[in-house]
Amino acid sequence: MFVQNNTGSELKRYVNDKLSSSYQRREIQILYKTMLCHRMQWEHADFLSNFTTAVFSESDLLFFKQCINRLLKKEPIQYILGETYFYNLSLKCHKEVLIPRPETEELVEWIIESTAFSTSLLIHDLCTGTGCIGLALKNENPNHEVFLSDISPYSIKLSIENKDFNHLNISVLTFDSLKDSPIDSFKENTFDIWVSNPPYIPMVEKEMVDTNVYEYEPHMALFVEDKDPICFYKSIADSGFCYLKPDGFLFFEINPNYAKDIIDYLQKKGYKNIELKQDISQKNRMLKAQKS
Numbered sequence: 032m033f034v035q036n037n038t039g040s041e042l043k044r045y046v047n048d049k050l051s052s053s054y055q056r057r058e059i060q061i062l063y064k065t066m067l068c069h070r071m072q073w074e075h076a077d078f079l080s081n082f083t084t085a086v087f088s089e090s091d092l093l094f095f096k097q098c099i100n101r102l103l104k105k106e107p108i109q110y111i112l113g114e115t116y117f118y119n120l121s122l123k124c125h126k127e128v129l130i131p132r133p134e135t136e137e138l139v140e141w142i143i144e145s146t147a148f149s150t151s152l153l154i155h156d157l158c159t160g161t162g163c164i165g166l167a168l169k170n171e172n173p174n175h176e177v178f179l180s181d182i183s184p185y186s187i188k189l190s191i192e193n194k195d196f197n198h199l200n201i202s203v204l205t206f207d208s209l210k211d212s213p214i215d216s217f218k219e220n221t222f223d224i225w226v227s228n229p230p231y232i233p234m235v236e237k238e239m240v241d242t243n244v245y246e247y248e249p250h251m252a253l254f255v256e257d258k259d260p261i262c263f264y265k266s267i268a269d270s271g272f273c274y275l276k277p278d279g280f281l282f283f284e285i286n287p288n289y290a291k292d293i294i295d296y297l298q299k300k301g302y303k304n305i306e307l308k309q310d311i312s313q314k315n316r317m318l319k320a321q322k323s
């Protein structure tokens with residue numbers, strides 16, 4: 032056996048010993064708590080009262096050992112456990128679909144603040160990945176009608192699983208955001224919100240991407256070609272202009288290095304009230320614009 036006994040304090044010692052050369056102390060604490068809460072179905076309070084005194088089964092201990100071995104290879108904990116938390120929702124994760132990020136929760140927060148007085152909205156979340164943005168908006172207001180779309184079959188399957196898992200009544204579509212193909216079920220000038228966090232890292236910036244992100248997360252969710260790094264924003268702004276109502280909102284998560292280029296394009300296209308917002312790390316990360 033790799034631990035001397037089955038107690039929480041012994042497991043904690045093992046996890047610290049194994050991970051201390053690869054992770055910071057604070058990261059290990061978070062990983063340890065995340066693993067235990069997932070496996071034991073504990074809430075925060077259960078963790079606090081049980082984490083040193085709990086006695087684990089052999090099967091629990093083997094599970095933790097397998098997690099540690101994968102963490103040592105720098106695999107993200109969300110892929111190991113197959114789940115993450117996003118804006119009050121528990122979402123399933125899959126290695127072919129991007130893990131939702133805290134910056135994207137900030138985008139959701141901004142949309143909710145900006146539309147606080149609206150009772151029911153028609154929303155399209157393009158390049159949806161796990162479905163996180165659209166699902167969170169629907170969860171906050173069940174009166175919204177929400178469409179999720181993506182080109183990846185893994186994303187389509189996962190966002191359907193996530194909507195079912197969270198009991199949210201939402202439509203999921205396969206849609207190529209780079210092609211100007213109209214969607215049969217959509218009517219022009221009807222949408223209140225067209226929102227997207229599309230791929231936004233040009234290949235020239237790939238050296239700046241963390242190794243674990245580069246090695247484990249799907250490249251089609253991360254990278255765009257260098258020749259036109261804002262191609263998704265242009266295409267989505269174009270289709271948004273057709274499907275949004277007058278005064279309807281476009282919301283984007285963006286690469287801070289291309290904020291000006293995207294704003295210039297939106298102005299040229301005829302969007303008004305364009306607003307740039309920083310994330311918690313003071314980076315220009317979000318854009319809002321209204322159709323004229």
Ligand SMILES: C[S@@+](CC[C@H](N)C(=O)[O-])C[C@H]1O[C@@H](n2cnc3c(N)ncnc32)[C@H](O)[C@@H]1O
Nearest residue numbers: 131158159160181182183207208228229230252
């Ligand atoms: C940066 S990820 C964002 C996922 C999710 N919205 C989020 O915030 O976590 C970009 C997503 O765009 C999708 N994608 C890539 N190319 C696409 C295309 N041409 N049309 C539609 N979706 C595309 C990827 O499959 C991926 O799910």
